[in-house]
Amino acid sequence: MADVAKRAGVTKQTVSNVVRGRSVVGPETRARVEAAIEALGYTPNLVARGLATGTTMTVGFIVPTVANPFYSEVVEEVETLLEERGYHLLLATTRGDQARARRHLATLSDRSVDALLVAGDTNLDLAEMPSPLGKASLPLVLCAWEIDPPATLPVVTIDYEKAGYLAGRHLRDLGHRNAVVIADLPAHRIRVDGLRRAFAEDGIELPAETVFTAPSATPQSGYEAAVRTLRDLHPLGRTTAVFTSTDAIALGVMEVVRHYGLRVPEDVSVIGIDDIPQAAHAHPSLSTVALPKRRMAQEATGLLIRAITEGQPVAPVLTLLVPEVLRRASTAQSSA
């Protein structure tokens, strides 16, 4: 920078002003400086700028995993939004590991990021988490917080209970009274609660023996477990519908159902939650409750950036995004 200044016959200050596009530089001077920059191939050092301004133009995002369509879509959207505003994305994954989450939280809050976004993770116990959560030293927003969103922090999440409820109402409206549930419990218990509420409105109970657990956090093994569960369960008896807490599981269920020579949706309706890309392309296309991930990413990033630019902590409000039923081909009127 000093070289550029010398070459253009100005001071570093003027170079700085030119680089940052401030309109305090005379056009003639500006041209000279720009020529010098070009000639020397100068490029400003962001770290130094960061030290001077106390801002890094970087947002940290702590996420359970990225090998899961739900989170990877959220990450991608967040990255895009940040990029549009000139921010970088520092990605950290927890993989369901408290210790990792804590480490990330600690290192990222050392002023190496301007703000922090943390996606929900069942294994995350906020009370155990270090400083930034407590002293709110830097803007912090939580998202996709399925279980017990804390009231003391800003949270942008989805009404997962309603997602379950909507799935339930959809099935109920189609006349289904005997449903089997396959859910990733306890992570997705809220979704099952919603389903239960929908059925309860019609006086239908969900017997405990029709609720099965896909005992793993990853959608893949959830799927696998679902397959096994359903296999053991067979014959389905009076069951006319299967509700799964996740599309990945639903996809597996459809395969197994077909494997038994039953048809979806003629014999059994299947509905999932999330609306992963494959859901629309399955055969039959999977009815599901779409979780507004992109909306969530937008709201969360918006809060974060506003907090950074205004220099104020984010108000601890809970934003609850509403999911939406997607009626596709895997659900039909109950044949019972």
Next chain:
Amino acid sequence: MADVAKRAGVTKQTVSNVVRGRSVVGPETRARVEAAIEALGYTPNLVARGLATGTTMTVGFIVPTVANPFYSEVVEEVETLLEERGYHLLLATTRGDQARARRHLATLSDRSVDALLVAGDTNLDLAEMPSPLGKASLPLVLCAWEIDPPATLPVVTIDYEKAGYLAGRHLRDLGHRNAVVIADLPAHRIRVDGLRRAFAEDGIELPAETVFTAPSATPQSGYEAAVRTLRDLHPLGRTTAVFTSTDAIALGVMEVVRHYGLRVPEDVSVIGIDDIPQAAHAHPSLSTVALPKRRMAQEATGLLIRAITEGQPVAPVLTLLVPEVLRRASTAQSSA
């Protein structure tokens, strides 16, 4: 830091030494300093350290997208490896957009990262890319470079041609002579070339009219296109096997084949490439050629970190990882 030093009755330097775990501090002094750090809740400013040392402990990763199982697995692996060594991951996606890629390359090379990893993207024209590629100012490694890996840069990639070849040999060994190809062209043409080579070894040609294009970059629309293609194509005629350039497409193909009342693998064998998580859980489980993504991530990260710690640019060597056939249930002896 000054406060800590004052409280402990030492200088900043000593505090620095304690923080960085240097063994030049007396145990008694160290204890005092640590107490002061604890009391004041001091946490070092990484940006300042970065300015002083010229190192940020951050590696940039430019990737086409993260909403694709292949890349998301690579990203996750890279992140994990970096974290183990105390590095952070700055993630940037190109979404197949040259301009974005160029922007990222430019901003990331402003010394805000210690090294740069760039994953292959058909839309990326390296010749058009700015400085860091040319002047190799900071360690740069390319990975997953399917088309024309440049000889002037270090590249860790997979032998995609061999992947196609292995798939072809597998089919050929099972007696298949009439295969249909559905590939994401031109992105995956190398894979088709490999297949062609395998068949050619037996004097079998792949007529142009049996090669179909799934005309999109994203696996999902590839899948969709495959479905349409196969639907139009029906009946399959003498075809006994389908090769797809991607597992996602293969999964779609299996559904469509079944849709016609044909059985996999009894009537038609299906083989893909990649080994995405779902492949193992499909019904029947999908035979495929596994691409060693994790190995690739390991090699690439290794090179990068070595380059950083040794302060030397990475030698422009091409590392070609070998894929492996996974014989599963979707392929069987040809019935023809």
Next chain:
DNA sequence: CTGAAAGCGCTAACAC
């Protein structure tokens, strides 16, 4: 509109 000074928080040389 431009220039000169001071300092962001830390580390790296030295000397003590």
Next chain:
DNA sequence: GTGTTAGCGCTTTCAG
């Protein structure tokens, strides 16, 4: 072992 002195490259006062 510990303290001292300079910066890292930039931005930000404040004068000119």
